Amino acid sequence: MRPEILFPLFAEVSTLKGVGQKVLPLVQKVAGPLVRDLVFLSPTGLILRRPMTAADAVEDQVGVFTVVVDRMIAPGKPGVPLKVRASDDTGFVHLVWFGGSPQQIDRLLPRNETRLVSGKVERFNGEVQIVHPDVFRLDGDDQPAPAEPVYPATQGLTSRQVRKLVRQALTTAADLPEWQDPAWLARNRWTGWRQAIEALHAPTSLPELEPDAPARQRLAYDELLAHQLALARRRAARQAHPAPVIAPGPASDALQTALPFRLTGAQARAVAEIRADLGSGTRMARLLQGDVGSGKTAVAALVMADAAASGFQSALMAPTEILARQHHERLQPLLDAAGLTALLLTGRDTVGQRRAALSALADGSAHVAIGTHALFQDAVAFHRLGLVVVDEQHRFGVEQRARLQAKGEGVHMLTMSATPIPRTLELTQFGDLEVSRLDEKPPGRTPVTTAVLPVERLDEVAARLGRAVAEGAQAYWICPLVAESETGDLAAAEARAADLSKRLGLEVGLAHGQMAGAEREDVMRRFAAGSLPVLVATTVVEVGVDVPNASIMVIERADRFGLAQLHQLRGRVGRGAKASSCILLYGSGEQGLGETARERLEILRNTEDGFEIAEADFRLRGGGDPIGLRQSGFPAYRFADPIRHRDLLRAAADDARLILNRDPKLDSPRGRAVQVLEALFDWRDGRTSD
Template identity: 50%
Template structure:
């Protein structure tokens, strides 16, 4: 249960003054549903209203706060015309300009003959100083409240900065002091404020330095968030580690059969990874290992040989993928390799219903299905196993920590191997996995050719569309990826449909399309047609990013490549270059390209090393963007900024080690405060590991 001291923080935002049902829907989009979410929504810049010159001294295009006498109102005669009010001070005139104004409101706010304070941006028009729609207006008694520094917040349509600021102030008023969870000596050394004061300071910037990652208030809050993250991971990991495992050491007969059937020798990295995994499985502790391998580095074979180790010991194994396309593709890769071994793998996805599903569940329950491949459908409560020994979770970053554990809970002492083709920078590795054991596949299988990557302007799109005809006539198969549209899936699908129609006019029914809004069966049908060569050009949204395998595809065209993150571009490029033919990737960009966009596309041209790309992506875009954390299961930090706070992450990790050595059950005064911290950052699930562990 959440501690009572935190109840005020988790009240709905509708309990704040001025936030009704309509506003709350808009606010939730940018903050979240609770008061604590508003607290984490920090300003990103500010407007300084402290400059108060005379009218004559006010520079153009500057925010100023002026004391003026209101002279006369000139209401607009028709709707489009502005409502004007002339004012003056001892140095000259000022004109206030309002569009779509309510005259009665302005007469009340700015009565003729009275002195008023107005604040806003001024500019000269025909030699007269003008202020259009002042941001603030008030009496001379209200000067101190007006002549301040206004924080500027990230906004969404329908939410003004004024409303956001008012909501943030209302949320801050609801805060109460919390017990100190920081090590006192460390806090003193850093000269950090208490948590509540740091929060108030971060919401009240006074100068540019207050927005830097190393501003003391922001640094303190970032450290709190990283400490909660590292503590939660350590508790989960300790639970997994503490659970005794079973020593799994197969006799190697099935693995030998499969190795003999492989049309290639394993790479040095694959052999090394298998040795590390087998050593782990042989221990009487539960395995929790991450296998990181770039696109096409041969993770599926490692997963299969690992699964066979468990099956040789009379256990069952599952291989879990994030999408149906990928699960069925694993099945297609694995099934032929198991011929003659007596093992018939089963596949279970959300699409399997009725009698078919019941039959598969029965096979898992009685142990006759030794290897299951599937999606998160394998997690569901009614899925039981006879004797599950190993869970392999592919594209790990699509599943959260707790889903990993749910899979491990499907059997007794289940070993877990998680795999990702997304090279994750070391900093993010620590936030997502703590100090998990890692194996890396660094080589590409023999015979893979480098992909020729070129960068071109979108203005040459028609030329590219015509050019793919020549490539197709030589037997090439082409992926055409449509631009990423953040705001809406609908627009993304519309973009794909438009490109599909354009290419269909040129190449008829040799063009197919897949996007996220299609039914699984439809997607599979189109993908199968592309794999068989019944269609030559596949127009797609990013659904093809993960794991689709068509060795004959040798051309990848990505529209508006500047909208994609490096990790995503790398994943997409990894869909080609899987066969022996030379492959080409065209990155089409929309002008003008930002400096950041140029740097990203340059890196794509220069290297195919996923780990180099991942580190560069983190440096250029920060962690919030890398891997598109929103859909990735990687923690999405609200206060910490990586890599800027990388050093704090290392400190937090070391701090957690010491805490759990001295106070494993978090029973001391600091331990109790740390429990509050976990709940504050909604790491509720990890607190249960304290009790259960």
């Protein structure tokens, strides 16, 4: 239950004065539905006001002037601004409005009256001018503050109105019990929570808006600690759930013997870590993180053989039918050699195929099921499901993975991702999981030569592509991102496919996100079979098909892509014996290639190590709102920036484990304060602070 001390913060924003039916949806849009959401709404800017006179006014700064109103110059025709001339002892200050009635302005600035006016100073014909100034009475309650925080606004709700609501919301915030360790507070020289939240909303200088400002650091750490506590609790709850004990057996040995290669050190280490989990008697939830081509499938095959050796079934779920079929084709010979039966289940199976597959899963004659979303449908029943493997886990929702896992008792789960992320960010996205890393490539992988060229050399690239295709090569051509419009992306892809078909004098495949799934998979299947020499695609399409003969990757306007995305695309070549190349075409234009874009492309040219690339990407993102992270499934933090606050994140993860190890029921004085923290941020039930 929510602690009573938080009740005022969790009241609806409609309980605040001035939030009626008209304003309510605007406040909810800007901040959220709760009073707490206004308290958590950080200022995005700061207006700094300086007392000035007409003589010492500084252009482009915000000044406060004490002036006497002289006269109004009403517009003589539409479109001409309304002007008021005012003055102080040193000269004139002209006040300008584009719109507004003379009567309204006259009431605001009566002639021969003294007023305070504030706004950004401009110079027009040598005279001081302020457009749409703020006006204050000398004896009024509302005076121009030396520093005024700027808040997000929307049509019908100004920043100043939001500020007033924030100040009102702050009065409901109690002095909360201290949940942070006193020594940690002292070391960082942080104030208590109430003082920090007040300081957040009362900045006096621009550095106080930065993530590294003490008040913001304190609040960010609170949020990170609440999230890490939730993840630690989730992990503890999972580990308390009994699960089948799975151990290697003859089937595992037979499958390992059937592998056409020796495991790398990283693969052997990952297998050992997974087997330790499977043999623990508690439910496994482990992420197998490995670069493209690092051998995740072989690791999965071995542990699925372990499950079969212990009398359990496994399910491997892939996001698309073509990837599911690819897994089935790869795994079938290995599983056959181990005496195990695998079947494929997709949404396009015939009635007879589906009936036979469902029967084999229900009676236990099938040891491994490989498929798409079809695996977690209600009609699918397993005889004794013990292990679920999810490929490209980010393509499935939590609920989808849980539905498959629920088809057995205490089912272990192994998720796989080909998108390496920095270790620090693992704590935010996968903090409730154990993580295994495949940081070595199996022998035999062909290095990919990466070239960075200006888009002006596209004709030369296309000519070289034509010669390579004539010699039997296959190539991907990835089209550029056009603004943020899938329609624009599609038009660019269609135009490029037509252009290449004309240049090369042969059929060029086209795959994009607006095609029907069956049609798109048919094109990709033809490319995989070698009947299409070139595949033009947009980035919204899954191009993760294993085509060993594909040895050329051209990425048009590579400077518009993210570093991790470029690395993933490049990983589609170099999967066979042929020497492979990736050509990154960048747009030069009038201003040339930006420094960050240039560094990104240089990193791609110099390394194929996905983890090194992920760390570089992490470094290049710098500070600010990590929107890219949020779009990739990272938590939507209010105060924390996982990049700028990475040291705090690591400390919060350690602190969360320490708190729960020492006081698992949180019934000590600090434990009770920690419960207030958890309730304040609402991470415990899986919701984010949004």
